Amino acid sequence: MTKTSLRRFTAGRALVIGALLILAAPGAAYANTVSATVRTPGATLGPATIDSSISTSAHCTSGLISSGGIDQAIGTGAGVNGNHVLGTEPSSDGSAEYTGTTGVVGTDVAYWIAKGGSGGQVNSSFSTTPYAVCLTSNLINHTQVVMNKVNAPATASTPGLVTATCPTNTALLGGGALVTPSNTGNLKAIASFPTFNNSAHDFGKKAAADGETNPDSWSAVGWDNSTNAGNETYAYAICSGSGINVSGVTVKVRYSEANGPNTGSTGQNTTVGCGVGDGKLVSGGAAISGGNVTTTDFTGPGSAGDHLNGSFPSDSSGNPVGDGTTTAVSWTAFTHTGGMTSTANHSDVWALCANDGV
Template structure:
């Protein structure tokens, strides 16, 4: 489990802001009533020991996940050195990552995992889930979760890129996730990476080759994870990427 080492008290406030957009059409005005709610359980203590990791989660009581995030309250002191993100992605039950063969691994996700890693200090880790709110009819919508995994990285100062995309009938890419772990997705939950320096460097929308999409792109359909070992060698690592694809049947 990841452990956080900053003893400084941290307070996080999530503000939900509703915005109404009026679109001018001859003789008619339409209001955008889409709403979202950010959910967080607050601080989860940890990682609580050096060179370990911790898992926490945020959940949607109603509605579907459209994305999520992680924050480690590491501050700027010397105790922050080495603390890093190991994973942020969807979960089937709020405690484990999706297991099974790569490809479609789930639908209509309502849980988001945050995996924090510790170097030489302890810390606090926060998980966030962005849930569909009032004004969004999710009755006819399906969110498909796709996964891709690759072995590594294990060599010191090396990285691994993994890309996964939405299928032809999956709809549009709405979000994604990424992680580095010692467990492979076919049957093992998150376990600490092989070295305390292993970490996640990137989790972003991309093209099929893993290149980040440009500002203003409206056709992104892939998500890429970029992981790294740090300065020490490792063993048994696997890198995962998840894509969340939404289809309302229209």
């Protein structure tokens, strides 16, 4: 071999080895690209009259809705038991609600509605704050909303549970809940949580447990302290778009349950967060229940007046995060009793953490 040929061979061999090294080494393309920005316009005052409701929304100016939340101020003294969650739900424009035909009802939505209602009491401090969690990801660049509904709860103190399931080969990112009508005062949404459409979870009646991965469904529970045959409960699943390769997406569930609140006219916050290596916080859920919701079918709380006042992205201490936050790692449930003492109440909270790295 001539010197010129030897130089060409050596250079070519070096290029091949370099190419192999580039292919074999883990690089940025394999890292988690999920990011989430929280948007909120702040609080909207009200309702100011009994048996009424208010609706307010948050908007993703960039990215796609992976979920949203709600936080309510209830004040102190008279009326603190009146404010309650009616809905935490996706919307096409910030005011329209998906309440028609079930199935895929929207794509690439950018708004999240928070809907609050009053019972037989009001307080001048009542307000509702909406939160939108805005997702960006190299793998997930489209989303779709799946809605399911049930004509329930029809009788007092009976859970009206319904489950929405993502289409095959998509990833569940988050979900929401709504109850109607909004002017009865007694009807409220008491649970909104991730689950699985399989026998192990009784097809949505048992919630996803801590550490489970890739749930495919979202359940919502309506609760009433009177009988109303016209009640409806809606569940919304926020899923990745159709035709997207989700084989590299892992959604990890983090869950926590705490005893209480059981004393009348008392609230409490319960918080859970994404762990190291879980991925980025993209959604969460909340419930006030009879407990053991991941191992038994969902049961309602001890009193018909028990309710939710919040389900929102937060810091690790349970404080809601501000507009533009990109570092939220926790989700908080704000639960509250009515005016009566309850027994065996539990507060449940879920955080969903997404990773699209391979």
